[in-house]
Amino acid sequence: QVQLVQSGAEVKKPGASVKVSCKASGYTFTSYDMNWVRQATGQGLEWMGWMNPNSGDTGYAQRFQGRVTMTRDTSINTAYMELSSLTSDDTAVYYCARGEMGIGSSFDIWGQGTMVTVSS
Amino acid sequence: DIQMTQSPSSLSASVGDRVTITCRTSQSISNYLNWYQQKPGKAPKLLISAASSLQGGVPSRFSGSGSGTDFTLTISSLQPEDFATYYCQQSYSTRAFGPGTKVDIK
Numbered sequence: 001q002v003q004l005v006q007s008g009a010e011v012k013k014p015g016a017s018v019k020v021s022c023k024a025s026g027y028t029f030t031s032y033d034m035n036w037v038r039q040a041t042g043q044g045l046e047w048m049g050w051m052n053p054n055s056g057d058t059g060y061a062q063r064f065q066g067r068v069t070m071t072r073d074t075s076i077n078t079a080y081m082e083l084s085s086l087t088s089d090d091t092a093v094y095y096c097a098r099g100e101m102g103i104g105s106s107f108d109i110w111g112q113g114t115m116v117t118v119s120s
Numbered sequence: 121d122i123q124m125t126q127s128p129s130s131l132s133a134s135v136g137d138r139v140t141i142t143c144r145t146s147q148s149i150s151n152y153l154n155w156y157q158q159k160p161g162k163a164p165k166l167l168i169s170a171a172s173s174l175q176g177g178v179p180s181r182f183s184g185s186g187s188g189t190d191f192t193l194t195i196s197s198l199q200p201e202d203f204a205t206y207y208c209q210q211s212y213s214t215r216a217f218g219p220g221t222k223v224d225i226k
Contacts, residue, residue: 045217059214095163103212106169108166
């Protein structure tokens with residue numbers, strides 16, 4: 001079945017970086033965008049950016065520009081999201097979500113989420 | 121960036137109630153509006169895309185309407201499994217979610 005499986009929970013110190021993976025199965029990886037969304041405890045959903053796994057093109061939310069990098073390895077159908085210069089405000093669950101390419105897309109398949117805790 | 125609001129931010133309702141949640145955008149987005157349901161500890165689930173298109177497997181008591189800047193999610197008869205938080209999301213430009221509406225038991 002179509003699914004996205006994310007890497008496990010991470011604990012990082014302030015100033016460090018974290019890289020979360022998202023392995024896709026059950027569909028053609030390069031035919032859909034991959035989006036990343038995060039959610040701090042008790043808070044709403046925050047879209048971080050998207051990547052086209054076919055071309056590698058990316059688009060990031062302005063507040064994460066310069067701090068987030070989205071990449072992929074098409075040989076293993078896996079997308080990655082790396083966030084640098086972590087602070088306690090980055091403590092959150094990070095989700096990958098599949099989206100159709102282009103305007104009007106919705107996120108129809110979601111990963112299970114990866115908890116990232118930033119603490120000294 | 122397009123700003124999004126949802127109202128109410130929370131509501132208490134009983135099983136069988138009709139529930140309406142509103143989402144407004146700061147500029148016209150045509151019908152590029154999606155609705156998600158999220159339960160505690162779970163990933164969001166897509167309910168409705170393109171303002172009114174019900175996803176496969178989603179009960180018909182859920183419906184969506186609207187275009188331009190004003191959108192509505194309606195649950196015609198609230199069921200126990202519908203107690204959750206609901207988010208709208210615009211897909212017209214840089215993706216963004218509304219702040220959410222929590223539906224809990226009265």
